[in-house]
Amino acid sequence: MRTFACTNCNNTIYFENVSCLKCGHPVGFHAPSMAMVTLQPDASQPGLFKAIKAAGGADVRYCSNADHGVCNWLTSANALNTLCEACDLNRTIPNLSEPGSLRAWSDLERAKKRLVYSLLRFSLPVDTGMTPPGRLIFDFARNTRTGHLDGVISIDVMEADAVERERLxxxxxxxxxxxxxxxxxxxxxxxxxxxxxxxxNIDKFRDLFGDERQSYYEALDRHHAQGALVNWQASFVSAYASAHPWEDWAETWAHYLHITEAVDTADSAGMEPRAAGLIFGSVWPFKRYDIYRDETFVTLMDRWVPLTIAMNRIARSMGHHDFYPFVIPAPAYEKLEFVHKLIREQARQRH
Ligand SMILES: [Zn+2]
Ligand SMILES: [Zn+2]
Ligand SMILES: [Zn+2]
Structure with missing residues (x-):
């Protein structure tokens, strides 16, 4: 995640901010330009804003979910849809009349915004134009099973409860x-x-991850009854990845997004991880790069490994769990590289 600069006063602005802490102007995320922009209220039209020296000076308004305090993304002033492109993917939101639901929804939206931000950086479409999976849809509901089915991502709202999540x-x-x-x-x-x-890409997938035609539900039942494959550490990024080739893919994909986003954030914070350790902003300005698009898989991992070693040590020195509590074995590198190639290929096809 990048940091941004207030387009009014140049103060640093973060992705979740709703106003500039220096000049006090409202700010919001403008997805078409992938940037936080600073706003000037339109005195004659309540709810409308002019972007200051940004977004082509277009008139914008906040996503209607800003009314609940759960969204800081902007929409075009004349768009018929009052939801931003990230909130527009919600099919079910928590029942706000239940205690705790608003807070849970807020946490879910924060996480989802970071996911959607990454998808946009990768040029991954939220509407594939294919059936399945069609368009990305989110159900945030109580007593649902967290999972994915036919293009719909369901998250049990209980996962937003920190105590329950830690228990699980x-x-x-x-x-x-x-x-x-x-x-x-x-x-x-x-x-x-x-x-x-x-x-x-199914043949290459099966070479790396195994044959996904084995029964999915039997595999999950077996995993939950008997635990992970013995010696899963030799081939998988996580124990759960050993349950079924689809789970291995989804775990590998999640790690690829973790890695890319964390390296991007390190870059934006002035940290350049190298095999020899971290080089900090003292040598600024070093070469800026777009890890989402430009760099090779080898470069990505060369930056990631020293970053995790340093971050794990820092986390331990604060008494926290490891920042990245995983070890990536050689076969999982190949799987991560496969994810990297497929994401890059589709981005090339779309540009
Ligand atoms: Zn400002
Ligand atoms: Zn929104
Ligand atoms: Zn899964």
Whole structure:
């Protein structure tokens, strides 16, 4: 995630901000320019804003979910749809008359915005134009099973409860469990249909991940009854990845998004991880790069590994769990590289 500059006063602006902490102007995320922009209210038309020196000076308004305090994205002033492109993907939102639902929804939206931001950076379409998976759809509901089916990503609202999520993390013996992790994983299932099944990449997929035609539900039942494959650490990014080739893909995909986004954030924070360690902003300005589009897979991983070693040490020095509590074995590198290639290929096809 990049940091942004207030287009009015040049103060640093972060992705979740709703106003500039220096000049006080409202700010919002403008997806067409992939930037936070600073706004000037239109005195004659309540709810309308002019973007200051940005977004082509277009008139904008906040997404209508800003009324609930859960969205800071902008829409075009004359768009018929009052929801931003990220909120427009919601089919079901939590029942706001239930206690805790608004807070849960807010956390879910924060995570989803980061997912959608990454998809946009990768030029991954939210509407594949294919059936399945069709268009990306989110159901945030209580007592639903977190998962993906036919293009719909369902997240149990209980996952937004930090106590419950930690209970499940310990229960399933997982080193990592977050809303963003869930969303990235489930998005992996969605894009499998488009990038693997839909693009004739199934043979290569089976070479790397195994044959996905084995019964999915039997495989999941077996995983939950007997646990992960013995020695899963030799081939998979996580224990759950060993449950079925589809889960291996979704876990690998989630890690690829974790890695790309974290390296992008490190870059934006002035950290240049190298094999020898971190080089900080003292040598600024170093070469800027767009890890989402320009750099090779080898460069991505060359930056990632020293970054995780440093971040894990820093996390431990604060008494936290590891920042990245995983070890990537050699076969999983190949799977990550496969995800990298498919994402890059589709981006090339679309530009
Ligand atoms: Zn400002
Ligand atoms: Zn929105
Ligand atoms: Zn899954």
């Amino acid at each position: 993390r310990v229960h399933f013996d997982e080193p990592y469990r977050t809303l963003l992790g869930h969303l990235r994983h489930e998005a992996g299932h969605f894009y499998w249909s488009m990038l693997v099944a839909g693009q004739n």
